[in-house]
Amino acid sequence: MQVKQYDKRKLYYSIGEIAEMFEVNASLIRFWEKEFPILKPKKNRKGNRLFTTKDIDNLKLIYHLVKERGFTLEGARKKLKDNKDDAIKEAEVVERLNRIRGFLVDLKSSLD
Numbered sequence: 384m385q386v387k388q389y390d391k392r393k394l395y396y397s398i399g400e401i402a403e404m405f406e407v408n409a410s411l412i413r414f415w416e417k418e419f420p421i422l423k424p425k426k427n428r429k430g431n432r433l434f435t436t437k438d439i440d441n442l443k444l445i446y447h448l449v450k451e452r453g454f455t456l457e458g459a460r461k462k463l464k465d466n467k468d469d470a471i472k473e474a475e476v477v478e479r480l481n482r483i484r485g486f487l488v489d490l491k492s493s494l495d
Contacts, residue, residue: 394435395425395433395434395435396433396434396435396438396439397431397432397433397434398412398413398424398431398432398434400434401434401438401439401442404439405442405446407446412432412442413432415442415445416432418456418460419441419445419459419460419463420460421441421444421445421463421467422438422441422442422445423438424438443474444463444467444470444471444474445459445463447470447473447474447477448462448463448470448474451477
């Protein structure tokens with residue numbers, strides 16, 4: 384899964400923007416926030432969550448482990464706690480392969 388592009392210069396993102404990026408419900412983002420200690424969005428005076436690019440990177444890892452690799456929540460928590468670097472590398476490789484696949488599919492369709 385490739386997360387929709389986001390402006391890396393922007394400091395904070397609302398939960399709605401995050402949900403749209405990942406094409407999930409905001410309730411899932413809130414649920415993952417409770418389940419994964421690495422997610423710590425800031426909250427403004429109203430209590431609205433403000434996600435940073437670091438939070439987005441952590442959400443990418445969680446999404447990769449839970450949605451793409453099929454980990455249980457406990458398994459994903461353990462993987463991130465015990466070996467976060469491996470999870471990061473695996474997610475980056477999958478993302479690159481998906482981009483290459485997309486390029487090849489586009490190339491093939493332009494040749495037809």
